[in-house]
Amino acid sequence: MSKKEVVLKKTNDRCGYCGCPLTLSQVSVGHIISKNKGGDNLIENLIAACRSCNGSKGDRTLAExxxxxxxxxxxxxxxxxxxxxxxxxxxxxxxxxxxxxxxxFYFETMGWI
Structure with missing residues (x-):
């Protein structure tokens, strides 16, 4: 299984932010803590997102x-x-x-953060 597939499965094939359904070709893998703010590329810091949510989150913290x-x-x-x-x-x-x-956020309703 690819890293992208693993990340998508973490959120049950949904955007981790808005919860919209995603396919592997639609998913945009984002960082919960942006790399420029100390985040890494470990699975725990990656989240499946729709392009709209990932683009609007950018490098903002979750609070921002x-x-x-x-x-x-x-x-x-x-x-x-x-x-x-x-x-x-x-x-x-x-x-x-x-x-x-x-x-x-959708991932919060799942209880994994």
Whole structure:
């Protein structure tokens, strides 16, 4: 079995973030902890993702990506970066003015992180 197949099986042939079904030809293997932030290529740090989720996560941490997913409509509309968003959340009443449900990634529902 290839590394890509092993990673896809970890999430039951689904995107580890949004949970959409994936085939081997559709899967994009991503890093839970990005390589530029100290992550490695071990199976434990790899996750099956759809191209949309893997592209939007980029090198963000899981916490940053969770914020991005939760608030992406406002970020895109206002052209906020994730760092500007964090500042707004920490220093203003942003979350009270724009309430959102918490985000739980598919792999978290599986209980492996």
């Amino acid at each position: 990506y969770r914020l991005w997913v939760r608030w992406q409509d406002i970020c895109r509309e206002q052209s906020f970066s994730v760092y500007q968003l964090i500042w707004l959340i920490e220093n203003t009443d942003f979350t009270d003015r724009f309430p959102r449900d918490d985000v739980e």
